[in-house]
Amino acid sequence: MRTEASVLHIDLDAFFAAVEQRDKPSLRGKPVIIGGVGGRGVVATASYEARAFGVRSAMSTREARSRCPNAAFLNGRFHAYREASSRVMAVLREASPLVEPLSIDEAFVDLRASDLETYDVATVTAFGEQLRAAVREASGGLTASVGIGSSKFIAKVASDLDKPDGLVVVPPGTEQQLLRPMAVTVIPGVGPATAERLRRAGIHTVADLEAVSEDELVRLVGKAHGHNLFHLARAQDDRTVESAREAKSVSVEGTYETDLADRKVMEHLLTRQAGQVGERLRKHGLSGRTVSIKVRLHDFTTMSRSSTLASPTDNDAVIARQARALLGALDVSGGVRLLGVGVSGLADWVQDDLFGSSSEVEEELEELPEVPTARTLTWAPGMDVEHSQMGRGWVWGSGKGVVTVRFETALTPPGPVRSYRMDDPELQPFMPPEPD
Known part of the structure; x- marks a missing residue:
């Protein structure tokens, strides 16, 4: 176990939606929902403005529309997300060679591999602030929430405490004090089924969990899971930051x-x-x-x-x-x-x-017959386009032979809206060139 706060967890705030708001000035400060736009679509990410209406990831698009009908519902632009993620990961690797990406928008960073000479709270706090500023600059304005603690578990918990755009450092020795009032679901692996088993046993908080013996936890949830819960309830996590995470499946x-x-x-x-x-x-x-x-x-x-x-x-x-x-x-x-x-x-x-x-x-x-495929619109809401006269923009919506485009980019003010025939030869999808 580490005796200093030297593990950092960074999580880009509402990442997909934030990239869309960055690149579409007219959507800044407004509710944006990314995911499938059809009747059976699912929300991938919602901006914080949309979350205020109760929209959450994995919610059906149908329910999201009923909760927030005035939101912009967009398909994903994964080339833009990958590009932004690459910029952020490059910043992290400049700060420390030991970076463990967890997904496209979050990662652990081992500060022991950085140039820091000490790991007192003031030093790592300043490091975290500098890192967040560097991420914001490199990504064109995206914000990130950062947690720093003595383990992966504590750093991850800390990064969730002051969202969005926050920084929380957990001083060594205060980990259990932080965890005890929290619901057991704060512990990785405690999903709805495990939480219900624990609830039936009268275990609601981490403090309740800490009071239960390891043998009893094994009886309740199984050997491996019970052993893990016993240690995490006591803030005991010795997992290392692994720079190369191997794929588990394809x-x-x-x-x-x-x-x-x-x-x-x-x-x-x-x-x-x-x-x-x-x-x-x-x-x-x-x-x-x-x-x-x-x-x-x-x-x-x-x-x-x-x-x-x-x-x-x-x-x-x-x-x-x-x-x-x-x-x-x-x-x-x-x-x-x-x-x-x-x-x-x-x-x-x-x-x-x-x-x-x-x-x-x-x-x-x-010999494959024609089969239904996942819905792919010719002009999907949110996709990048370019008009020979008006320049670059994005699809606002389409239907009945007409596509509506707002002409703006990340570097322009909110732009004008124009409508065209779907087969207008002057309007084409736009794909930015691959980075060198």
């Missing part, structure tokens, strides 16, 4: 506007997804032993099934065959709205398998 999934009812179509889609998974595995020199599928039914019930092979594979046909077999064991007669294929148990070697070859998949793909 997966592809799709959500469909119309429920899939034909099992043959589902099998074809799984075959196509298996091919995409295999391609990604080979691109990164990986293989995996466990093939899994994810199926979401018409009533939003989600089921997962998996099968483990005798040896690792990156073969499309092997993955597809296992995925189709797993589907065959499920009752999907009521209709399916989401399908996905994944491979886990990854390794950096492959043993040739006799189950099949990629040519089988190619033959099947040639």
Whole structure:
């Protein structure tokens, strides 16, 4: 266990929505919701202005519209998010060579690997403020919340305490005092099911959890989970910051506007997804032993099934065959709205398998029927466009043969709105060049 506050956690605030507000001046200070814009869409991120209306991540777009009808509902622009994330991660690596990205918008930083000579509260606080300022400058104005503590767990808890755009340092020796009043859900791994088990046992706060013996926790939630809860309730976390985090799985999934009812179509889609998974595995020199599928039914019930092979594979046909077999064991007669294929148990070697070859998949793909696909609008709300006369802008909305564009960029004031025919040759999608 560390005796100084030398682990930093940084979390970019409402990242996707913040990037959109940065690049679209007319949306600054207004509610913005990123995700699927169709009837079955799901919210990926909501700006803080939208959160004030009760909109949250993973909420259905339908409910988000009912709570905040005046929000801007936009599809994601992942090229913009990746570019902003790359800038931020570069700033973090300049501050310390030991950075562990957790996702596109958050990371741990080990201050022991930085140039700091001491880790007293005043020094690490100044370091955190300088880092937040550097992130804001490099990203074009994005804000970040930062927590600094003696462990990953404490740093992560601290970064959530003063959102958005905050900095919290937990002085060594005060960790348990901070945790005790908090709900048990603050501990990683305590989701709804575990929280309910603990509630039935009269455990609501971390202080309650701390009072329970390790044997009792193991009885309540199992050996591994109980052992983990026992230590985290006492702020005991010795996990190190790992600069290279290996992928645990490779997966592809799709959500469909119309429920899939034909099992043959589902099998074809799984075959196509298996091919995409295999391609990604080979691109990164990986293989995996466990093939899994994810199926979401018409009533939003989600089921997962998996099968483990005798040896690792990156073969499309092997993955597809296992995925189709797993589907065959499920009752999907009521209709399916989401399908996905994944491979886990990854390794950096492959043993040739006799189950099949990629040519089988190619033959099947040639025979694929037309199937419903995830909704992809020609002019998706939020996408970047360029007009030969008006310059760059973004799609405000489209329908009935008309696309409406607001012409503005991150470097301009809020711009004018114009409407065009969807097939207007002067209006084209805009994709910024790849960085060198």
